[in-house]
Amino acid sequence: MPTITKSNINYDKRDLNDKVLLRLYYNMLRPRLIEEKMLILLRQGKISKWFSGIGQEAISVGVTMALKPSEYILPMHRNLGVFTTREIPLHRLFCQWQGKASGFTKGRDRSFHFGTQDYNIVGMISHLGPQLGVADGIALANLLKKNGQVTAVFTGEGGTSEGDFHEALNVAAVWQLPVIFCVENNGYGLSTPTNEQYRCKHIADRGKGYGMESFILDGNNIIETYTKVKKLAESIRKRPRPILIEFKTFRRRGHEEASGTKYVPNELMKEWEAKDPIENFRSYLFSKKILNQEIEEQYSSEIKADIDRSLESAYAEEVITPNKSDELSDVYKSFEYQDIAPNKKVNELRLIDAISEGLKQSMEKHKDLVIMGQDIAEYGGVFKITEGFVEQFGKERVRNTPICESAIVEAGMGLSIAGLKAVVEMQFSDFVTSGFNPIVNYLAKSHYRWQQCADVVVRMPCGAGVGAGPFHSQTNEAWFTKTPGLKVVYPAFPFDAKGLLATAINDPNPVMFFEHKALYRSIRQNVPTDYYTLPFGKASKVREGEDISIITYGAGVHWAIESLDANSEISADLIDLRTLQPLDIESIIHSVKKTGKVLILQEDSLFGGIASDISALIMEECFEFLDAPVKRLASMETPIPFAQQLEDQYLAKSKLNDVLKELVAY
Template sequence: MPTITKSNIDYDKRNLSDKTLLQLYYNMLKPRLIEEKMLILLRQGKISKWFSGIGQEAISVGVTMALKPSEYILPMHRNLGVFTTREIPLHRLFCQWQGKASGFTKGRDRSFHFGTQDYNIVGMISHLGPQLGVADGIALANLLKNNGQVAAVFTGEGGTSEGDFHEALNVASVWQLPVIFCIENNGYGLSTPTNEQYHCKHLADRGKGYGMESFILDGNNVIETYTKVKKLVESIRKRPRPILIEFKTFRRRGHEEASGTKYVPKELMDEWETKDPIENFRSYLFSKKILSPVIDEQYVSEIKAEIDTALESAYAEEDIIPNETIELNDVYKDFEYQDIKPSSKVKELRLVDAISESLKQSMNTHKDLVIMGQDIAEYGGVFKITEGFVEQFGKERVRNTPICESAIVEVAMGLSIAGMKAVVEMQFSDFVTSGFNPIVNYLAKSHYRWSQNADVVVRMPCGAGVAAGPFHSQTNEAWFTKTPGLKVVYPAFPFDAKGLLATAINDPNPVLFFEHKALYRSIRQDVPADYYTLPFGKASVLKEGNSVSVITYGAGVHWALETLDNNPDISADIIDLRTLQPLDKETIINSVKKTGRAIVLQEDSMFGGIASDISAMLVEECFEYLDAPVKRVASMETPIPFAMQLENQYLAKGKFESTLRDLLSF
């Protein structure tokens, strides 16, 4: 029989029923008993790692119970109570932690790094901050659907130091999104105490700087947490807006068990142990005759039996048998390409016009498509591609964004989770560095990790030749072609750009769509007027010859065509790759087997570029057919200079003809 002591936390029952109070207690008790079992299993070597939320159960349970099951919640790794309160079967949780197939990530990730649409939970990634912007995206979808729902997202006090936190709060405030940001201030980020993490009295004060309401709650008081959050949620459903809540609590175990707690003063640990949310709430319920020792023991017995049964079934499940085909097939969501043929009616369009027209037609095709970017609304974007879109589609779907690339990519991911499509315009591809993390770590990996696709297109105005200097001239496709889970498209002509962009938007996977700025208004072509699509992974053979295969893309296509026009004696295949991931290896290899020579031309600098991979592939696949070494032509190994004469020297264009002649004379 448990010892009945006086509670050290002041509870105000208010108008809560005994049934609700008992449910709050039961929902806190369950994750605590699971954690105690997990700590035993960790010591026995039966699980590999554990991030303890002992002492923080009141926050997870209170917030989750305040939301409807249909409302998304985005927890952290100390929020086991979120998962158990949403009644996820323990068998699946235990399989997740043991790397079994019945877990949520098929053994590909551990701990709480997963989500599940069945329970409207979106788990964290180790970078912490991105989930805040993802919550913004889910909240934006709620707003656009007018469904009266709220999203709640967790972070720790350490995560509030990341830029994603500030970007996400700013976006939520500017757009008045129905989202609750929950800061679990538990005293330490790993071993770093709060006085070394931030220099303000309360983290809730940061809400003032973003023009949003903020509150400080006792994170160990489950009644206060539940009632206050429930009241706020009901208010937000009626009047959408973001709210920031700082929960004062404490982390009573190590950051993860291996790190220990030696850096925590004993008196501080002792103080917070007296504030244990479960022990104190149990004492309160005993004192009010709401909970009896018999019922308490019944709860414990019932939960422990459930834990033991689920553990037995998880242990009994066979270990995962590695299968390369399964692994590779799960990197991307299946996409059934629909070949929509172009009409016979054509009109002459510049590249910039073809992209604009494709976007417009896709907006008409997909009523749930949202376009986001800096200055894209009334101004029409710096390249005027979305000029007039606001008048046709409205500001809800054509959204000017603050200058916060990371948060906007995350918003796009949130829209995808909520079943919508998004196109994000990077004003210049150079600026993608500010949104790099969510692209390569969130968008690219989500489907592989927990079968959640990222239905997002990131438009990337790129390239040199317009005297824009080091920060507006990069062609940085190689950063992404090496990242499994992303698709990379790079058209050279208006016809290709229009059809490929339509396909990119149809594709449920993340696509980086590169658009060369120097080609925007210099390249014209007859383009079908109606909506049509073109397949990914299919190169275009622009010229056919027998002496050499020229493999290129983007501006390089036009440099190669110009060179061949000036040298009619050279008989060459010119292959415009069009998409870099997936890559049309078959067309490349067949051409080189025919000609016996290959030259790969890229605008990017040499080292680490896609030309190197294509060259290596040809040496491996076509060695016996080659009559000469595979040649690569690329720009200088420098940042991109501003002055025209320096930029001309930098670019690969000036080196191509001489290298081609050398190859032919080999």
Template sequence: MNFDRKNLTEETLIDLYKRILKPRLIEEKMLILIRQGKVSKWFSGIGQEAISVGVTAVLDKDEYILPMHRNLGVFTGRDIPLYRLFSQWQGKANGFTKGRDRSFHFGTQQYKIIGMISHLGPQLGVADGIALGNKLKKNGKITAVFTGEGATSEGDFHEALNIASVWELPVMFVIENNGYGLSTPTNEQYRCENLADKGKGYGMESHIIDGNNILEIYNLLSELKISMIERPRPVLLEFKTFRMRGHEEASGTKYVPQELMDVWAAKDPVENYRNFLIENGIITDDFDTTLRSEIKKEIDENLAIANAEPEIEAILSEELNDVFQSFNPEVINPSEDAEKIRFIDAISNSLRQSMERHNNLVIMGQDVAEYGGAFKITDGFVAQFGKERVINTPICESAVVSAGMGLSINGYKAIVEMQFADFVSTGFNPIVNLLAKSHYRWLENADVVVRMPCGGGTQAGPFHSQTNEAWFTKTPGLKVVYPAFPYDAKGLLSASINDPNPVLFFEHKQLYRSVYQEVPKDYYTLPLGKAALLKKGNDVTIIAFGAAVHWALETLDKNSTISADLLDLRTLQPLDTEAIFASVKKTGKVIIYQEDSMFGGIASDISAMIMEECFKYLDAPVRRVASLDTPIPFTKALEDQYLPKGRFEKDLLTLLAY
């Protein structure tokens, strides 16, 4: 192995050795502990330390790094106290996740490290969002994100690199090509000769680097960093290395030919660098022996601290309270100065006034800039707020949602517009596994609102007409808002943007230009989690949301003798159970009206809750009215049959006659 020190000082050379030796010695200790059953699982990075160490050494401590589970050198390179790492791996309170996640599935703002989730790809989009935040701040900071050769097959890899290139984001995309994805060799993963060649498809500079040569890594990345600050852009870096242990220790390495193991063992990044330093008189054997002894002592002392720490106690209130970041919203009351506007205008007004109120708010989505969005809701926003804050995105929902998370990590608020709620399926993973779980896992909130134009009645067919709120009401960590009136839409959207937690904000397309209401001109908010009682009565409780509220009102107008409580939920998560139970206890009969198909919809959960909490008050079985359990069709006759509007009146009268 050829080490070229260039103009590096002896102090730097020795510092790099200390940095690369420490994770190796920790790993060797972990291998002992896992055999003793004191650590439950371990993903070894032995043989790959030079990459983590080199990248971390080049970046400033206030520059974000997004590592994976073989990048111990990132964490030690940021000088995290070892007892905290040991506590994390043992699931103890001094770790970073309160025992809720294992190994390196965590982040820490204190050390500017953002950990992975097992789905791998989304962290590449998160890096884009962090880098976008840096670019908006004009702070000259670089972001580095790690991935393996296996994850380059994921769509998130393509999406994130494409976004970074189009937006000229200063991101180092670090590919650790270590030969195997668990047991699958690279020749069964991709067909290009080098993964760095993929950079050409994105118009992106790329480099192939010896991932076992700490000096080659440090020197090249130091030069690249200076260049990326002067000319912000992404760079794709393929590090050729090898995984000397199994995917995790239990899997072993029997599937790897022994001759291949021998070849890479001879390229050991720690031992080769040590020999270079000794041969060039930069360190001595005695220095090395003393250094190893000091590091081992530090490891043992910190292990003792972690071992002495008590096991996690399960505290129910703490578990429930950490799902969301605590937030005491400022209630801003509406003014009396109002105008009669459409639902769509109320949404636009809220977005505009929120952009004026929050200088750190960014809107992202397909065609949202000059074109103003598919429904013209952001028309004129570029002229007022600039293209830095109103950003057209490529068609890549997953990476855009992940970028929203990255913006949040870097101190911004993000609004991501789905052109149609149906399209969220291609961004589903980062919503339910990243946004929803981050605060519970390591107390990092996701200040992201995902706008969801939804619903049928416009003959738009199976891919533009779904009302898919149930996909998200099931997921702890997400708030779901679904207004039916312009007044509510404006106040609830403003409140959702203020909320530091992830919110799915559903906007029924059929209501956009058909529903008018007097709406205050000035900025105001409405509390999430509070239903609206639109009508009062004693015979029956009607629970609805979205367009179904208007359909229910039409039915009641036709049947003036029906005395009904009509409850507009407005927010589905959190759900106003207090209002629901109070009404049901008063009327004794309840019908739940939703546009979504029946099975698995939120009406089913509300029905079950009522049966559990209000059974003795009921004078009839709880009734649900919903769309057919089919995809939503296109032709008007079929769509009319699909939607529940034509069945509600009959079911309501049947319930009243029970």
């Protein structure tokens, strides 16, 4: 039994009864005792890494107890108290940290990098910032469902330097989302002190800059944290809005244990040790005769017994046996494609009209579908694809966004976590760089990591041919075909675009949907008027021939058609891939084995493009059938220029006729 001294924190119990006070104490003691055990195991080499939250338990516990179990919390790696207060079985937590199957990520991720729908917790990724935008998406879903629920999301003072923080706060303020941003200001971002992180006096001041209420709380005072957050949450449920809370606290261990704390002055460490949230609350409860030695010992022995029992069962569990089939099958959520055949009635539509019609019919079919993007509401988008959508579906489902690609992709992820669907429009595919991280690190990896699908379609107006220069003309599909977990669709015709977009929205996995701007108004085709779907991973044979196989997609299909029309003596299989991930390997191999010659055409520059992978695939699978080297044709290894004569020179189209004739004659 530790010595009980006078509390260094001033507590005001207000109207809290003894049962609640004891529960607050128990819920703080539990993560503390678990951490003390973990530090021993770390020194023994029985766990690989640990991020300690010792000294910060009051924040995790206070916030979690202030929320309802049905409300989502997005914690960080020092918020063990969130997980334990939500009553996650310790056996599962210990298995998670040991990479065992009974954890939450099947050994695929460590520590607190996981979520669980069973406990309404969404864990972090190492990039820190994206979870703030994800919280916005969950809060938006709550707003749309009108369920009166609050979302709480954590970050540290270091994380507030990331752009995601500012984007998420701005979106939450503009949309008045019911979310509480919890910033644990613990003095150091790893070793960088706050005076090297920001210049404002308090992080809470930033909330005012975004037009939201903000508060500063003593993060070591469990009563102040619990009662204030509880009161604010009740207020937000009645009047949805975002609130920023800065919790003043301190991290008394290293960023992670290997980091140490040599950079912290001894006086500062002693000052915060004296403010320990558990020791001080224990002293207060003893002084008020709410806690006694018997209850204290009961709590301690109960928690320690649970720790020992759970550790024993976690150690006893067999290590994961690697299984390639299991690994590959979990990259994507299983999706049972439903073929909805097109009707007989058709209208001649441009590519842009077919996409608009397909999107509108999907909005009618899926009442839980939300589309988000810059200028897509009353203005109808820069290409007018969503013109008239606000009048039909309302501003709740057709949402103009601030200029913040990252936060909006993250919001799409949050909507998916909350059970809704999202379509995010990049105004131009070039701008996806500003939202690249959440796409490749959050959307793409979520199902593999913790079986959470990312039901998000990212629309990507792309491509050259319109004289738009280096920042509005890229076709950047190769950035995403490289990333397991994403599906990549790239139609060349109105009929395909409409049916593939319907499938993309039905698919619960993240889909990058490329739409070539130069084809928007230049390509027309008869398109069925009703809703229909087309399967992914099935290429289209646009032309059939014997001399050569031309494999391409997007604008390349139309370049190839023009070239073949101009060279009628060439008999070619023209394969329009339509989807790049999944790829129709069977159609490629079948065609190449038939013709013996192959030209792979892409609009993107050559190095690192998908043509290289298809070429390697053909060499591996069809080498003995080839009558000529596999030829790749792509655009120049430069950024895309603006002036038409320079753009014409840049594009692979300018070289196509000569290369095609040369290869056929080989």
